[in-house]
Amino acid sequence: MTFMRIGEKPEIARLPLFRDMDDAMRERIFSGSFLQVFPPQLTLFEVGQRADFLHVLVDGAVELYAAGGGRDTTMRIVEPVTSYILAAVINDMPYLMSARTLASSRILLVPAALMREVIKQDTALMQATMHELALGYRDLVRALTDMKLRQSAERLGHYLLEYSARHGENWEFELSGEKRVLASLLGMTPENLSRAFSTLKGHGVSTSGSKIRIEDRIALSAFSRPDPVPADQR
Amino acid sequence: MTFMRIGEKPEIARLPLFRDMDDAMRERIFSGSFLQVFPPQLTLFEVGQRADFLHVLVDGAVELYAAGGGRDTTMRIVEPVTSYILAAVINDMPYLMSARTLASSRILLVPAALMREVIKQDTALMQATMHELALGYRDLVRALTDMKLRQSAERLGHYLLEYSARHGENWEFELSGEKRVLASLLGMTPENLSRAFSTLKGHGVSTSGSKIRIEDRIALSAFSRPDPVPADQR
DNA sequence: GGGTCTGCTTGATATACATCAATTCAATAG
DNA sequence: CTATTGAATTGATGTATATCAAGCAGACCC
Numbered sequence: 001m002t003f004m005r006i007g008e009k010p011e012i013a014r015l016p017l018f019r020d021m022d023d024a025m026r027e028r029i030f031s032g033s034f035l036q037v038f039p040p041q042l043t044l045f046e047v048g049q050r051a052d053f054l055h056v057l058v059d060g061a062v063e064l065y066a067a068g069g070g071r072d073t074t075m076r077i078v079e080p081v082t083s084y085i086l087a088a089v090i091n092d093m094p095y096l097m098s099a100r101t102l103a104s105s106r107i108l109l110v111p112a113a114l115m116r117e118v119i120k121q122d123t124a125l126m127q128a129t130m131h132e133l134a135l136g137y138r139d140l141v142r143a144l145t146d147m148k149l150r151q152s153a154e155r156l157g158h159y160l161l162e163y164s165a166r167h168g169e170n171w172e173f174e175l176s177g178e179k180r181v182l183a184s185l186l187g188m189t190p191e192n193l194s195r196a197f198s199t200l201k202g203h204g205v206s207t208s209g210s211k212i213r214i215e216d217r218i219a220l221s222a223f224s225r226p227d228p229v230p231a232d233q234r
Numbered sequence: 235m236t237f238m239r240i241g242e243k244p245e246i247a248r249l250p251l252f253r254d255m256d257d258a259m260r261e262r263i264f265s266g267s268f269l270q271v272f273p274p275q276l277t278l279f280e281v282g283q284r285a286d287f288l289h290v291l292v293d294g295a296v297e298l299y300a301a302g303g304g305r306d307t308t309m310r311i312v313e314p315v316t317s318y319i320l321a322a323v324i325n326d327m328p329y330l331m332s333a334r335t336l337a338s339s340r341i342l343l344v345p346a347a348l349m350r351e352v353i354k355q356d357t358a359l360m361q362a363t364m365h366e367l368a369l370g371y372r373d374l375v376r377a378l379t380d381m382k383l384r385q386s387a388e389r390l391g392h393y394l395l396e397y398s399a400r401h402g403e404n405w406e407f408e409l410s411g412e413k414r415v416l417a418s419l420l421g422m423t424p425e426n427l428s429r430a431f432s433t434l435k436g437h438g439v440s441t442s443g444s445k446i447r448i449e450d451r452i453a454l455s456a457f458s459r460p461d462p463v464p465a466d467q468r
Numbered sequence: 469g470g471g472t473c474t475g476c477t478t479g480a481t482a483t484a485c486a487t488c489a490a491t492t493c494a495a496t497a498g
Numbered sequence: 499c500t501a502t503t504g505a506a507t508t509g510a511t512g513t514a515t516a517t518c519a520a521g522c523a524g525a526c527c528c
Contacts, residue, residue: 091372144377
């Protein structure tokens with residue numbers, strides 16, 4: 001694999017997507033792929049483009065967003081190490097979202113045709129892909145119900161709880177990116193995000209800048225009404 | 235297969251999900267499944283239940299909905315002949331949505347364990363499942379951007395255009411179900427749906443009861459800003 | 469240090485949409 | 499045919515969120 005450093009290959013190989021497949025096949029995928037570094041704020045691809053690569057974010061941060069009617073909306077913030085736009089690659093269809101780096105990022109680019117070819121030959125990879133897509137599907141079901149059933153401050157509260165749970169149950173943490181991106185992800189304006197934060201002050205959350213402290217998990221949970229089904233185990 | 239009539243087996247076998255698989259394997263799935271008739275307004279399953287069956291709606295109509303904070307919201311209206319809740323079955327996880335019949339419905343119930351077992355043995359079925367999930371994923375991406383970027387009347391306009399395209403490019407058609415369900419699917423109240431319809435009168439849509447006529451496709455399209463990527467071919 | 473960014477916050481106002489309440493309409497039963 | 503019921507519509511009002519407009523604070527620069 002071009003530009004690949006020691007130490008990151010095992011990290012990628014350990015991903016659920018590539019973990020169970022045949023070693024030789026995995027090597028074939030890796031040797032046909034490129035690991036590239038991109039500067040921050042760079043557009044990686046645009047809506048409508050034919051999916052040419054499966055992306056695996058190794059380091060940095062990537063934003064997936066959709067445009068329409070002059071406005072942008074963030075669909076997902078990808079954290080390392082994770083693959084994205086798998087669905088478009090599988091079906092050989094145009095991207096429904098655009099992508100840009102939020103920070104300087106190292107990304108593994110797997111040619112879509114290669115990915116599709118190896119999937120056909122390696123059942124374990126196909127099965128892992130299927131599982132990955134099913135999990136992604138469920139994430140989106142959650143995101144859609146979130147938008148339809150919760151109002152903005154509740155969405156923020158729910159996001160903070162999920163974020164904390166995903167990052168080692170820390171009650172105290174720092175928001176990684178800009179708040180404007182978070183606002184867009186949560187489907188609100190930056191102004192409204194500010195107000196949502198001050199609403200949450202009355203429900204067990206204290207903030208200072210981008211530092212968040214969940215002081216009363218119970219109260220926050222009661223306020224933001226957690227999903228009836230807990231988050232999927234990965 | 236229990237209760238199965240002549241004529242519907244080929245219809246199900248022709249579904250993209252089951253089309254390409256081995257005939258004997260397909261027969262194994264079918265013979266382990268049940269075709270049942272359910273009355274209207276019956277709850278088929280609830281959020282949080284472990285996925286025990288893959289459903290294939292053969293005839294009738296089914297609503298998938300999610301609850302939260304006292305309210306309900308329609309996530310999807312399933313039309314025959316289509317499978318649903320595939321993702322939960324694949325991953326052996328609890329349903330994220332509840333389901334109820336909107337009309338008297340004939341549904342094929344495929345035991346989830348059987349489905350998962352045969353998938354492991356039949357690569358063609360696995361591949362078809364993978365494709366189906368990827369398509370479903372893309373549908374949800376569209377639904378989420380729709381909610382985040384369009385306002386209510388635009389969503390209705392967009393829905394009418396898509397509906398017309400999916401049902402043989404008819405400019406004139408009748409809405410199948412109750413409007414309250416459509417309102418919930420589109421993320422608005424029934425009252426607001428009424429107002430949205432009258433807004434669309436000024437953009438090339440005329441209605442009378444549940445009869446819809448798209449008189450000016452161009453105008454409606456301009457108003458509701460179609461997706462940058464046209465709907466996936468199935 | 470002062471200045472100039474840029475992003476975040478705060479306040480005032482506008483707007484989309486929900487809610488509440490009444491009325492109309494359509495389907496059905498007697 | 500009229501009476502009854504539930505859904506759809508219409509109108510009046512309330513609320514969540516967006517928009518517009520300042521102000522404020524931390525980062526970077528000279």
